[in-house]
Amino acid sequence: MSHSILERHRKIAPTETHDKARSRDDGERVWRQAFQRARLAVEMATWRTALTLLEECLRDRPDDADALGLYGLCLAREGHDLARAYEACRRAVESQPFEAAMHTSLGCVYLAMGMYPPAVSCFHTALRLDPHDAVAGRGLASALHPQRHGGDLVRRLLDG
Numbered sequence: 001m002s003h004s005i006l007e008r009h010r011k012i013a014p015t016e017t018h019d020k021a022r023s024r025d026d027g028e029r030v031w032r033q034a035f036q037r038a039r040l041a042v043e044m045a046t047w048r049t050a051l052t053l054l055e056e057c058l059r060d061r062p063d064d065a066d067a068l069g070l071y072g073l074c075l076a077r078e079g080h081d082l083a084r085a086y087e088a089c090r091r092a093v094e095s096q097p098f099e100a101a102m103h104t105s106l107g108c109v110y111l112a113m114g115m116y117p118p119a120v121s122c123f124h125t126a127l128r129l130d131p132h133d134a135v136a137g138r139g140l141a142s143a144l145h146p147q148r149h150g151g152d153l154v155r156r157l158l159d160g
Helices: 003-045 046-058 064-080 081-097 100-112 115-127 134-144 155-160
Strands: none
Touching: 003 064, 003 115, 003 155, 046 064, 081 100, 081 134, 100 115, 100 134, 134 155
């Protein structure tokens, strides 16, 4: 029994759609793994590794707020390109205004830039959203009294 071209196409189409969905799922899994490795690198204070992984993540998803916020934080921690760090964190806050971590990251960038009043504002916002954000709490103390905490406030804040 011979099948028409249309019937054969109907039989093939679901497989092609399934393959595309599987490919999309695989891409999502790979991206999530890279992002998780970047977060782990931050937790382990291997900042350059985190930057490399986050740059890879942002190549695939340039508007991902979580990756942007963490990338800006890493740039600020390393003292690299603070204008780029600011832009990444600003975009992250704009995308996820109710996430404390985004405001904390932007506050760290302002702290690295020596811009204490906007850093205070960011840390206050982060603490309103998440009163248990320890980095925001330490950041607020550093921004309110930078002379007490010495130089390189962001490095000290994030390292401990």
